[in-house]
Amino acid sequence: MEINLEAIVVYISILFTGLTAGLCFTWTNAVTPGLGQLNDLGYLQAFQQMNRSIINPLFILVFFGPLISHGLTIYLKFQNADNVFWIYVAAAALFILGVLFVTIFKNVPLNTILDGTDLANISSEDLKALRQKFETPWNQWHLVRTVCSIASFALLLYGLLLNNQTI
DSSP states (O other): OOOOHHHHHHHHHHHHHHHHHHHHHHIIIIIHHHHTTSOHHHHHHHHHHHHHHHOSHHHHHHHHHHHHHHHHHHHHHHTTOSHHHHHHHHHHHHHIIIIIIHIIIIIHHHHHHHHTOOGGGSOHHHHHHHHHHHHHHHHHHHHHHHHHHHHHHHHHHHHHHHTTOOO
């Protein structure tokens, strides 16, 4: 197998997309169901702290890295466009639209509302209302991210197999 720039960029796309898919899958299948068992204050406090903690340089690199690596993969593959090119385009579209755009335009605005709330100084009725406003839409949009990140990851692996490259 020849290691060239295209192969390296595809591997980086697979790595970052796979890490994001794993994060989304774990969050969907373990974190949010566990948080869902907490009372309103506990749920909102835990979510608020996790949202604050997750924004760090390593997370930003892994989560937003595919924007660059998918784009570069498509650019490099475009020179010899074939069926694999279109698989990579689909993987990029799923990730950019279904993960990044959903995050930026759906989940982050909900996180911002939660982050701007002083949970220690609101009534139990307001806590319940905030949780109702936050929990279901956040989880529904996160499920979109989970499905799209897993599908993008699977397409990248399929493209790699079709390209007769191995990891």
